[in-house]
Amino acid sequence: MSAAITPTIGDPRPGYGLRVRKDGNKALAVADADCPCGQFSRAATGDVEVESLVIGYGRHRRDQCSIPEIRAAAARQYAALQQTLSKRRK
Numbered sequence: 001m002s003a004a005i006t007p008t009i010g011d012p013r014p015g016y017g018l019r020v021r022k023d024g025n026k027a028l029a030v031a032d033a034d035c036p037c038g039q040f041s042r043a044a045t046g047d048v049e050v051e052s053l054v055i056g057y058g059r060h061r062r063d064q065c066s067i068p069e070i071r072a073a074a075a076r077q078y079a080a081l082q083q084t085l086s087k088r089r090k
């Protein structure tokens with residue numbers, strides 16, 4: 001066994017983004033979100049809390065993030081999502 005220290009914190013890209021976890025219908029949903037800009041870092045437990053975290057993270061990325069690339073990517077994702085939703089309604 002090597003005793004190499006693998007940094008999980010401080011890595012340039014330690015898994016930024018949104019993670020949502022829910023094991024089966026009865027399990028409590030948990031989620032955490034981290035934005036590379038460092039202005040949005042939250043965790044949530046429970047269906048309602050997770051949902052509001054997902055929405056808040058999306059809004060941050062689209063409207064509030066200080067990184068232009070993040071805002072541009074989020075705007076594209078939102079546009080794609082709205083297309084999907086409007087197709088589904090027909």
Ligand SMILES: [Zn+2]
Pocket residue numbers: 035036037038039040060061064065066067070
């Ligand atoms: Zn951000």
